[in-house]
Amino acid sequence: MRNLRDMTYDELLEAVQAFGEKPYRAEQLFGWVYKKLAPDIDSMTDVSKAFRERLKGEFVVSGSKVLDIKRSPDGAQKFLSELEDGSRIESVIIPETGRLTLCVSTQAGCALGCRFCMTGKSGFTRNLTLSELVNQVVSANEILGKDARITNIVLMGMGEPLNNYDNVLKFTQVLTDGRGFGFSHNRVTLSTSGVVPGIKRLGAESNVSLAVSLNATTDEVRTKLMPINKKYPIADLLEALRAYPFKGKRHITIEYVLIKGLNDTLADSKRLAVLLRGIPCKINLIPFNPFPGSQFERPQNASVMAFGKVLRDAGYMVMIRMSKGAEIEAACGQLRARYDGA
Ligand code: SF4
Incomplete structure (x- = not known):
């Protein structure tokens, strides 16, 4: 069937x-x-x-089984779904002013092993099918109940979306089709660790918003944090972003997880300002969310602010994202589909 x-x-x-x-x-x-x-x-x-x-x-018509829902005091809700083969994935509902964003997982686990990410530590099981992507939206709307509905989708949960390209592309199509979910293109954002061929394909085949997890200003540090940088170094990634077809007036979102003493110096922020020149972008600074066993630390708020100021002074739009859901391990890089219940 x-x-x-x-x-x-x-x-x-x-x-x-x-x-x-x-x-x-x-x-x-x-x-x-x-x-x-x-x-x-x-x-x-x-x-x-x-x-x-x-x-x-x-x-x-078949849904996924929601095994567990955790609610954070800041309003974020993380839910754990069990798939037909027993694999488990997590998704997070994030309430923000005027919108309800769902952070969707695209793979069970992840093969890319970014060192600041809990998902990367648990290894890779498999790509999610279209129905397993769709079911996360359906489950989220069921959890929210009759009076609320998901308004924005970010493909930023477990997995690298561009390594599950075909199913993810179909997902973005049913999300943005007015006969289907009917989300507008700028309410759907795909976040990648920098899979350059996938970025080029996406630019040609889709109109959803793009976010790129950059996290360093030198290849040495980026390779240490994100092994994918060996395959697609910073120069290749930025070249793909410069060539990205900007349909309409949209920006690329550059995500930068700030880690104390590693990538959060003023020299880094100045280098970042130079590297991103000519790319229509806004920059999301995300102070690292420590998790059990991680060897990195969160920077002081003052150094986060100073980092952001250099970029603002250079003319960039900068958001400092204090991740929601940290208390329930639902913040950026903290998903790992652990279930302690029966
Ligand atoms: S940050 Fe994203 S790409 Fe990197 S290991 Fe985690 S889930 Fe995978």
Whole structure:
């Protein structure tokens, strides 16, 4: 049986035509699956009973099992989902003024081993399917209940989205399709550790917002923090960002996790200002969130402010992101799908 939440519009159209049904049925089904978030085929009440029965012979609508929800005093909610093969992933709902953002995982685990990241420490299991990506949005809306709905999506949870390119691209398509979830492009942000070929492909094939986790101003420090830098060093990454097609007026978000004594000096901030010249970007500074066993420390607030000031004085838009959810290990780099319950 195929999960309808694994199907793009074009795939649904093909399936509908194979059933000998009119093409408009594809739009109808797409709306039920991704807009109305129908829990099963029987809920699709304006589809004829006879067609629903035929659909049920080949398709199901299937969700993921939410095993645990942790709520942080700052309002963030982290939920742990179990997938059909027993793999576990985490997602985080982050309330901010005027919006509810869902941080989605794209892989079970991650192979890239960034040293400031708890997910990277637990290794890689596999890529998530389209339905497993979609189910995180469905579960989040169920957790929020009738009165609230996710308004923004960031692909910034467990995993490197561009290493699961095909499923992630399909996910961004169903998210931004007005017949489906209907998110506007600038409310969906993909965050990458810097997979250069994926960035080039994404620029050509999608219109969602891009965030890049940079975290250092020299190859020596970046390679120490992010082994992927050996494959795609800073110069190659910045060249890809300079060539990125900026559809509309949007910026790339540069994420920079500040780690005490490693990448947080004024010399670093001055170098960063030079490196990013010519790239339409805003810079998110994220003071490191220590986790059990991490060997890094969070910098003093005064040095975070001083780092940001150098960049602001150089003309950049700078946000200092005090990560939400740190108390429940839901802040940036802290997801690892651990479950202590039964
Ligand atoms: S920061 Fe992202 S890319 Fe790096 S190990 Fe963690 S999940 Fe993977």
